[in-house]
Amino acid sequence: MKVKVNGIELELAPGTSAIDAVFAAGSDVPYFCSHEYMSPVGSCRMCLAKIGAPRKDRATGNWVLDEETGEPQIFWFPNPMATCTTAIMEGMVIETEAEEAVKAQRGMVEMTLINHPLDCPICDKGGACELQDRAYEYGEGISRFEFDKRHQEKHHQLSELITLDRERCIHCKRCIRFFEEVPGDEVLDFIERGGHTYIATVEEGLESNFTGNITDLCPVGALLDRTSRFKGRNWEYEHTITSSLDDASGSAIVLDSRTGRLERIKAELNTQVNKLWIDDSTRFGYEYVNSSERIKTPLIRKGDNLEAASWQEVSEFIADKLAKLAQKEAAIVLRADSTLEEGYAAKNLAKILETGQIDHYPRQLASVIPNNSASLNDLASSDAIFVIGDVSQNVPIVDLRIKDALKGVAPPEMFEHGVPIADLRLKERMIRKKEILTVAAPYNVDLMRHAGQAHIYEANSEEAIFKALTKIANGEDSSVAAMSNEQAEALVKRLNEANNAIIIYDGFSLASPAAAIAARNFANAVGAKEIILGQMANSYGLEAIQVLPSHERYGYAEIMQGSAKALIISELNPANNSQYAQNLKELELLVVHSIFENETTALADVVLPAKSGYEKQGTIVNLEGRLLEVNAAPIDAGQAQDFEFLAASIIAALGKEGKEDLASLAHKAIRKQFGVDSKKLDPEGDLKPLKPRANNKAKLHIQSTNIGNALIVPTMLRLEYIDKNPHLLAERGAAKLTMNSIDADANGLKNAEIVSLDVAGIKRSFSVQIKDSVPAGLWLIPALPEQAIGLLELDRASLKKELEPA
Amino acid sequence: MMDTKIQAFFADKQDLLSEILERYPDYGQRSAVMPLLRAVQDAERHVSELRIKEIADILGISATAVKGVMSFYSTYHEQPVGKYHIQICSTLSCSLAGSDEMYDYLANELDLVNGETDKDGQFSLQKVECLGSCTTAPVLQINDDYYENVGKKRCKHLVDSMRENKLEKPWRERKGDHEGAEKAKPLQKTALKGVS
C-alpha cells in the first residue's frame, strides 16, 4: 500500500497504523498512550496529524481526480486525526508537520500539562520521562491555564512494590490496559470520570505476578518502583543490558547501578523472549546484592573461626589439600544458574583433578532438553497447547507467551524503527481462545483460570497420563486420570489437528525419567513440539555441556551422602539439610563459593566470595535453546569472583595451567558445541536447540519416589534470597505451606500461622496457607535450590507451631 | 471479611439474574454489569462493596473492573442516598442559568454539602454533570424525574413539598418537565438472537 508521509513515499503492508507509517518514514510524532505490544486506544490525543486520502467514485470505481493536476484528489479529514488508531489506506497522505498538526500537538501538550504537577526536579522519572521530553519537543513552553491544578493523593501505595502519584497521572490508560491485555489480571481501573478520574484497585494489593511492568510503561512519574524510589537520578545510572538469571527464560533486563550499588532493574526488549515484560521476582528480587552481609573476601578456617585471606593464599591452601587426594575423590557442584563459562571451568578443573564427581543442581533425573523444541515465539502463535505442571511459578514469561497465543495474534512483523508502536490487530478485552489451552497439574495452578480445560490430577501420575493419552493418540482405548474420555479424546484430537501444537511440562514430569519419556512419546504421537521448564536459568545449558557426573552414582545426592573426600561447591547450601551436614563435616576439604554465610559456610575450610548473577560475564542457554549474553554491572562486591576465576586460581596453584586460559577454552568449546561465537551473540540471543543425549539409560535404573505426602512445588520467588529482598518479602510474605482445610483442621492450624517443619532433612519455617483447591492429604512446599521439584515423604510429626512474637 | 449474614442480593432473584444475563452473548457477559448494578442500586439505594464483589463474581471479572464502571456513572452510589436524591446540574448551561445559586440555596436550606445525605436519610444533595436538558436550564433531577427551568420560588416550593413527603409531580405545561424518555421496555430475548 502506498502512503506519503511528510512528502516521503512509502510502500507498507495493509493494516499498518498511520503512526508506524510516520516512524517508518523517519519522521516523529509524539505519543503517550500507544505502547508496543498493547492495543492502540487513542486516549491521549497526542499523536495528531493532518491526514487525507484519495477517494473512489462510487459509480465508476475510478479515483476522483484533481481537475488541475489530473492526479487523484486528496480529501482531507476535517480534523487532525490520531495516527495511532488510524489504519493506512491506499494513497493516504499524512502530514505531521502541517500547520494544523503542529498547532494541535502544541495544544495537546498544553492540555496534558494543565493538571500535571511541574515537580520534575523531585520526580524519579525526571530525565527519563516521556511527558518531559515531549513537552520540550512539541510544547509551546507556556500555559494559559491560570487556575489551581487538580490536587490528588501524591503517595498512594498500590502495593509494597509500587507507589502511585495520582497528580502526575495523565490518564493514558497504559497501566490498566497492561493488566487486562497482558497477564489478564484486571487489577487496576479508572475510578470516577472526567477531571476526577484516578487509578485505583479495590482488590487487596495488586494480585498479579507482573505488576512491576507498569512502572516501566507509565509515560510519566505516576507509577514508581518502591525499591528504587528516591535513590538515583536517571542520568546518574549506569545501564547494563543483560539476561536475567532469575529463571529459565533468560529475559532481557537493564541493570541500573550507581556508586557500586544495583538500584533498579527494568525490563529490556527481547522480541523473541520476554518482549517488554518481566515478572516481579526478576524485577524486584535484586536487593540482596547490596546487602551488607555479603561475603567480600576469601575466608580460611583457623580453628573455630573463619579469617580473611587473599585469593592466592586460599588457592594455595586448596591446591595443597587437593594434591593429596587420589583420583575420583574430589567433587564439584555448581548451581544450575551458573554460566556456560563457569560450567566449562568446572569441567576443566574436574579433568585436572581426575574426577567424574561433578554435577549441577537443582536438577531432575530426566533431561531438560526437549527432542523437538519450540521457541517462545512458536508458543505465542500456537493453536493447541497442553500444559502439565505449573508454568506461572516455574517460568512466568512462558505464562505470558501462552496468553499471547490465546489472543490469536501472531508476533508482529518488525519495522526498521522496531516493534510496531500501534499494532491494530490488538484490541482491548479481546476474546481469548481459551479452548486451545488445556492445563493439568497436581493442584490448582494460576494458569487454570485462563484455560479451556483444567484438570487436577493425583500427584505423580504424569507418566500414567502421558501414556494413556499416547494410547488414545494411537487409536487405542484408554482412560486418563482426572479427565473424562471425551475430554481426553478432544485434547488429543486438538493437538493432532493443530498446525503448531505445543506440550509444556516441568519438573513434576522430569522427576521421573519414565514420565519424561512418556511425555516425549506423547509429543511425538500427536506431532507436537515441546517446551520443558528447567528449574533454573542455565539448567538447559549446563546439561547441554554435560556438567554432569560421569556415572549417576556420583550425582549431587550421592556426593552429599559422602561419595567424595573433598567438595568444591558453588552457591548451594546443602548443609541446611541436617543429614548432609553430618557428611559434609567428614570431608577432608570443603570449599564453599557463596554470596552469604549459611550452614554450609559454617562447616567450610575455605569460603570464597561469589558474584551474583548481576556481576558476572558469560553465556547461558534458556529453555528454548537460545544462547544469551550475561553482562556484569559495576557493582561493588569486594573480592567476589565467578567460578571461572575460582577454578583458574586453583589450577594455577596446582601448577596445572595449560597453554590457554579457561576463558578462551570456554569460548572455543561453545563454538564447537553450539556453533556460535559467544563474544558476538545476537542481542536477542542465538537459537541453537539441541537434541537430548541418548545415553541417559543409566538414569533409568534410578527409581524416582512415587509415594509421598508433600509436593515440592516451583516458586517464582528466589527463597534463598527473600530475607534480603525487603520489598519483595513485604509484598509476598514468608514462604507458604499450603494445604487443604481438612489437613489444617487435623493439625489445628490457622491461616497465616507460622510453623516450622522438617522437610526431608531441611528445617524450614512457613506461614500456613489454607486452600481448598489443594487435594486433601497433600502439602505444598515451595522449592529451595537445594530441593528439586517433586513428591517427597514428609515427617508430619516434625511440624511445630512457632511462638507468636509477643 | 465477608459478612456471611448478609444474603447475596441475587440469591433469591435467579429469574431476574438469568433474564439479565441472557441478554448478552457468552463472550460479552461482562456487559451485564450495568443492569446488575442498576438492579442493586434501585433496590438498595446504593451499591455496597459486598454487592460489587457479588456482581464481579457473577460475571467472572474483578471487583476493580465493576467499580470502574460503577464510579463512572454518578447514578450509582457507594453510600445509600436519601429518599429524595436531589441532583443539581452544574454544567455550563445550567451554571449560566443560575444553578450555582440554587446549589447554595439548597445547601443552606438542607444543611448539606455536595455528596452528603442527612442523617434521617430524607435528602441527598449532589452536583451532577449535564443532564442533557440544557434548553430548560437550570435543571434539577429528583430521584428519576426532571424538574426544569427551576427558579428560586419553585425550588423553595419543591423543598417544602419534600419535607412534607409530598413531592409534587413534574410540570407538564410549556413542554416543561417531562418524565424522561418513555420507559424502555426490557429487550425481548428473541430480538437478540441474531446478534450473537
Ligand code: SF4
Ligand atoms: S498511572 Fe501512568 S500509565 Fe497509568 S494511566 Fe496514569 S499516566 Fe498512564
Ligand code: FES
Ligand atoms: S492518541 Fe495516544 S498515542 Fe495516539
Ligand code: FES
Ligand atoms: S448543562 Fe444542565 S442540562 Fe446541560
